[in-house]
Amino acid sequence: MKRNSLLCAILVIAMISLIILAGCSDAKMANSNAAALGGDDPAAEGGSEEFEDLEGEAAEDTAEPSAQAPEAEDTPLSESSWSIVLDTEISHPTNMAGFLNESFVITVGPYGEIHYSVDGGQTWPEGENESMCRFSLDIVDENIAWCGGAGNNVRSSVDGGKTWRALEDVDLGGGHANIDFIDDTTGWLAAQKKLVATNDAGESWSELALPEGAKSIAAICLRTANDGYLLTHDGLFCKTADGGAAWSSQDLEMANYEIVDTKQKPGLDKNNIALADISFSDENNGIIIFSGVSPGKGFKTWCLRTGDGGASWTSEQLPLPEGFSATRVFTSGDCNYITVGSHSQRFILLKSKE
Numbered sequence: 001m002k003r004n005s006l007l008c009a010i011l012v013i014a015m016i017s018l019i020i021l022a023g024c025s026d027a028k029m030a031n032s033n034a035a036a037l038g039g040d041d042p043a044a045e046g047g048s049e050e051f052e053d054l055e056g057e058a059a060e061d062t063a064e065p066s067a068q069a070p071e072a073e074d075t076p077l078s079e080s081s082w083s084i085v086l087d088t089e090i091s092h093p094t095n096m097a098g099f100l101n102e103s104f105v106i107t108v109g110p111y112g113e114i115h116y117s118v119d120g121g122q123t124w125p126e127g128e129n130e131s132m133c134r135f136s137l138d139i140v141d142e143n144i145a146w147c148g149g150a151g152n153n154v155r156s157s158v159d160g161g162k163t164w165r166a167l168e169d170v171d172l173g174g175g176h177a178n179i180d181f182i183d184d185t186t187g188w189l190a191a192q193k194k195l196v197a198t199n200d201a202g203e204s205w206s207e208l209a210l211p212e213g214a215k216s217i218a219a220i221c222l223r224t225a226n227d228g229y230l231l232t233h234d235g236l237f238c239k240t241a242d243g244g245a246a247w248s249s250q251d252l253e254m255a256n257y258e259i260v261d262t263k264q265k266p267g268l269d270k271n272n273i274a275l276a277d278i279s280f281s282d283e284n285n286g287i288i289i290f291s292g293v294s295p296g297k298g299f300k301t302w303c304l305r306t307g308d309g310g311a312s313w314t315s316e317q318l319p320l321p322e323g324f325s326a327t328r329v330f331t332s333g334d335c336n337y338i339t340v341g342s343h344s345q346r347f348i349l350l351k352s353k354e
Contacts, residue, residue, distance in 0.1 A: 080319040086349035095135040097347045098330040099339045106161045108134030116161030129164035136179045144184045148176025167202035178220045192216040208244035221278035234267040259292035279331040291326040299325040
């Protein structure tokens with residue numbers, strides 16, 4: 001029964017994801033986002049491979065399991081280091097919502113539709129943007145934000161999401177699943193198999209060599225121009241102190257969290273975007289958030305926290321309402337806020353008690 005329940009849950013998630021991605025076509029554009037997302041004509045917009053199972057396509061993991069990898073335990077809600085400060089439904093089409101704090105939030109969605117709010121989601125003015133479907137978002141501060149998505153389109157805002165500037169298209173051979181910037185010029189952009197960097201506001205990009213054993217990218221974080229972090233779908237945490245020239249890695253032992261992918265192996269679903277995020281507020285303090293299907297238990301969403309730069313981690317399951325399935329996660333750069341969302345457009349904001 002548990003196996004059947006798991007398969008049903010995965011099938012439902014896959015069907016909903018396909019519906020969302022298929023809905024990312026834009027009548028204003030010459031070609032459809034559905035094609036850019038791996039539809040009938042995968043070459044139509046240069047995005048030939050979007051979100052797919054990459055098992056076995058890269059080198060085998062070489063990182064040894066870390067002795068400091070946390071032992072996962074369900075945390076009683078009263079003992080959680082996070083509290084829910086907002087639980088809301090968003091009426092306009094949304095693929096991703098990110099709260100910088102309890103007031104400022106940006107949403108990105110199908111048809112290139114972007115909204116922002118400065119009153120905690122009470123009102124939602126629409127930003128000026130023309131692009132294909134948006135599904136990756138980074139908010140640097142209340143002025144600067146970046147987003148990526150289908151059709152190789154990258155967009156940036158310097159006025160709090162009111163207007164969005166079109167950059168030269170960036171072809172990563174797949175959808176822009178992750179984007180992270182430190183300001184209005186320097187940042188990273190990633191598809192599942194490729195990571196690129198810019199230091200001139202997207203005028204040019206350089207490809208970074210992935211860490212050894214990194215099969216597919218689940219989340220990225222750039223803290224300074226040189227210091228960055230990466231998480232793979234199978235739980236390899238990687239960090240660099242020289243802009244990606246060299247990496248160190250640590251196995252977070254995903255089996256501890258009872259989360260499995262579509263092949264029922266420990267790890268995150270490669271076919272579902274935004275299931276993980278990373279933030280580091282300084283060289284020592286950081287968090288990793290990830291969500292996935294636990295056999296027989298539905299979705300579980302975990303927070304891993306470090307105070308020593310990732311040498312060791314503590315873990316806790318987030319105190320989400322019973323039955324809530326977090327299929328999208330977003331963290332603020334200061335590590336104080338986590339946004340989790342469901343396919344039903346329900347979004348919950350959590351605030352750190354620490």
